[in-house]
């Protein structure tokens with residue numbers, strides 16, 4: 007028996023089996039030999055290979071070999087050697103987890119040109135999309151989300167950060183809207199008629215309608231008008247008047263104070279104001295918004311009631327409750343998730359595009375209060391609205407209403423990277439330049455370089471601050487490759503390439 | 506072969522079978538069945554039942570194992586558990602592996618700069634009311650490619666921090682040198698790639714540390730490496746399919762991450778059932794301006810957090826961006842059915858002193874939220890005594906008649922008498938009818954009925970407080 011035991015047999019089979027414990031030790035020793043061989047002049051790069059080594063003997067092979075290693079100098083010949091058990095890379099094929107969806111989101115057109123009975127220079131289409139948010143691997147993305155610039159009809163007490171943009175226009179909604187369009191490149195204006203609040207300035211519906219009329223005359227982009235005083239009666243009264251003066255313009259009428267009965271019995275009629283709101287939109291051809299914060303059944307009730315009243319399905323938007331980061335944003339995210347899940351399985355009460363108002367972040371002190379331990383106030387404000395916008399976008403929002411021009415430009419930049427449009431204007435190009443205005447390119451400001459690049463008079467290489475990646479971004483947007491390129495090299499070396 | 510198709514989770518009834526059935530209440534629930542419901546929707550972990558035997562533990566662990574592996578980074582109180590996800594959208598159940606937010610340092614910095622930067626990273630705090638959050642982890646980048654330098658840097662970092670470390674190098678020699686220094690701290694090795702995986706595998710095996718696999722836009726190779734590692738016993742893995750940020754490729758970043766998640770939680774492809782990570786810092790290379798770069802990486806990180814990514818690495822440490830990012834993370838990863846409770850206690854607002862008023866509220870989140878934000882807004886120094894009502898609102902407890910005792914307990918437990926010189930408590934109107942009962946259990950205290958609406962707290966305090974103090978014989 008003991009005799010038997012001594013006759014140790016070590017079998018090594020490369021590739022096929024995991025070696026025995028002795029086998030592993032043996033491999034280690036053999037690789038040591040390989041290393042020794044490496045040291046011998048003229049013998050660099052020796053590979054040890056073994057498909058099968060069978061060692062039999064009375065002394066355990068490990069001891070034998072150790073002894074041999076200590077005694078013998080490195081062998082001169084390069085034949086008899088074995089490699090460490092380098093595992094093979096397992097085979098794996100990733101199958102794209104693609105699904106098909108029976109439902110999809112409506113497309114809603116906003117604005118009307120002359121031919122369509124309005125006076126807008128162009129129209130916008132929001133919505134569409136046939137997959138969960140960002141699932142471009144299994145279907146079409148929705149239309150590029152539109153950012154409507156928020157304009158108030160009276161100063162809401164703008165904080166410092168925002169006064170930089172609107173200080174000169176804050177008391178004049180017409181000038182404000184014009185500035186957004188002409189200077190900030192707004193493609194849509196969202197006019198908040200806060201002065202009609204009965205608890206505040208309490209301007210009349212007629213006065214408010216005049217403001218709307220004046221804004222429509224001053225700018226030619228699609229418009230949304232919002233009354234959200236919390237007083238449903240007053241808000242609907244205002245929006246009815248607005249619907250009338252904006253007849254044919256296909257504006258969005260946003261009512262932020264629709265209240266549903268606490269318990270909705272089946273078939274129960276809703277408050278008369280709600281139907282008035284729907285009818286006004288229907289009669290004058292506008293788009294409505296069904297707003298029920300974080301209340302899915304409520305949204306479905308309103309959507310059904312609107313359609314029964316004769317508002318077409320493609321003239322409805324949903325606001326799932328536009329809360330900001332830190333103020334139950336997770337519930338809005340979940341509400342949007344749930345709406346997507348329902349819409350995509352074909353539930354018609356939820357297939358209207360989603361409107362979200364990241365600008366609401368500015369209602370909270372985190373955006374504007376100077377609190378030392380919260381860090382730089384201005385940057386924090388930008389980041390708060392921007393972060394809220396990201397949460398909304400990643401949850402599939404189709405139309406964003408935003409206030410901070412910094413945040414707006416950053417989101418547009420992000421959307422450019424997602425949708426890769428061909429850049430044709432200075433404004434669009436400028437958002438992809440550093441914005442430092444350092445003059446190192448020989449131009450007085452980034453804007454001038456942008457202008458020269460678009461005219462073909464200069465190359466973006468002139469910019470001394472953009473790195474290779476930044477220049478690539480600009481080039482790709484100036485002439486978008488098709489299909490879009492994903493080059494692993496872009497990030498392959500990030501560990502070293504970060505500044 | 507991977508198993509396909511959605512799997513059904515064990516039902517509460519099935520879980521019940523493996524609970525002791527003693528209804529002893531030690532888990533915080535009155536009955537085992539309530540506890541079964543709680544572990545079913547993952548409000549609790551099964552090991553919070555104190556009476557489980559080994560067989561039961563094993564059975565529950567198996568029944569409750571989420572499709573995505575849980576991976577622990579770091580050790581001790583700063584360790585972070587990531588992964589463990591089982592749904593695509595938080596609406597379906599919840600997200601669980603809270604995004605670890607890491608900032609980087611690198612090995613070509615001077616020692617002085619390195620120490621400064623570490624200090625800066627540690628000083629970042631997001632404070633809201635009484636919760637404070639700091640940076641979760643530190644990524645050390647091997648820019649020099651020199652193993653010795655990397656090792657030295659990691660050594661300094663390890664001396665300065667208890668946070669989990671992410672050792673970033675594609676050079677196995679550097680990883681080996683560095684991990685030796687921190688082998689007891691469960692650092693994350695970043696990363697195994699198609700070129701170095703065999704060496705990294707050996708290191709991970711030897712030191713038993715988690716590993717990130719980096720395979721930019723190549724999910725076949727990503728899965729192949731993960732499969733190889735798992736087969737060789739290294740299963741604490743994190744997947745990085747690359748954070749592309751340029752036009753056309755940014756979208757792919759999200760698609761890759763989403764596909765990995767779905768393959769894991771829905772199709773149960775075990776080869777890729779690991780937490781995912783991204784490096785929003787990569788967007789900074791496209792921007793050309795520091796401030797803008799900082800905003801952009803924060804923006805991208807917020808997008809990734811919303812999608813439930815488990816680990817992000819950033820490059821510009823700052824509080825203004827960290828604050829919203831952490832608030833978003835805490836929200837997204839909050840259990841949808843989390844009990845709406847605040848910790849009872851005595852909270853300070855606007856630096857109160859011993860003559861400041863004491864307001865009383867319950868630990869019902871909504872009430873607490875409304876009152877606390879009002880107190881922050883009006884900037885009147887005061888104390889807020891949050892009474893443990895089991896998360897019920899004041900209206901609700903008022904009806905039970907138990908309020909006076911609850912209040913008395915709180916005054917006692919949180920030593921209110923030591924905080925202030927006066928003996929006045931301001932309570933909400935809904936419990937006005939219990940004024941006498943409250944004064945009976947708190948004979949030293951005078952109970953004042955406060956305003957009905959939270960927006961009236963400011964005016965009430967400003968107009969009435971001095972008068973009240975005077976009435977009780979304290980001159981200001």
Ligand code: SF4
Nearest residue numbers: 444445447452469470
């Ligand atoms: S070099 Fe670049 S950052 Fe500086 S002004 Fe010119 S375009 Fe702007």
Ligand code: SF4
Nearest residue numbers: 528529530532537554
């Ligand atoms: S601790 Fe365990 S045994 Fe006791 S009630 Fe809870 S689940 Fe049941």
